[in-house]
Amino acid sequence: MVLDHNSPEMRKQANAERAAAEPAYARSEGDPDWERDFEEMFGKAANRARGQWMRRIHDRKVNYTGIGDDRNTAGDYSDISAAKFDDTDIDGAGNVRRSGPKK
Numbered sequence: 001m002v003l004d005h006n007s008p009e010m011r012k013q014a015n016a017e018r019a020a021a022e023p024a025y026a027r028s029e030g031d032p033d034w035e036r037d038f039e040e041m042f043g044k045a046a047n048r049a050r051g052q053w054m055r056r057i058h059d060r061k062v063n064y065t066g067i068g069d070d071r072n073t074a075g076d077y078s079d080i081s082a083a084k085f086d087d088t089d090i091d092g093a094g095n096v097r098r099s100g101p102k103k
Contacts, residue, residue: 007082014078021071028064030057 034041035057038050 005085007086010078010082010085014075014082017071017075017078021068021075024064024068024071028061028068030060 035054038053039047042049
């Protein structure tokens with residue numbers, strides 16, 4: 001079994017993961033105009049429902065922020081793995097050169 005390692009590809013994937021985090025962070029912000037103008041749009045009678053909506057809005061913020069954080073963490077791990085593989089390749093190559101027959 002051969003491990004085919006491609007550091008540039010792993011770093012490219014890390015950047016893609018970080019880029020994918022941005023839309024999640026943007027969705028976590030919600031719609032501040034809608035939240036601010038809720039009573040004006042729906043009237044005071046809708047304020048009871050507003051509490052439920054605000055709870056859902058809070059949950060959305062927490063969950064989408066978590067998704068963004070997870071994508072950033074995946075990007076970090078890809079970068080760390082690429083660097084570790086490169087270091088291991090270099091160290092391993094040095095040991096191979098030294099493993100020849102002794103003279």
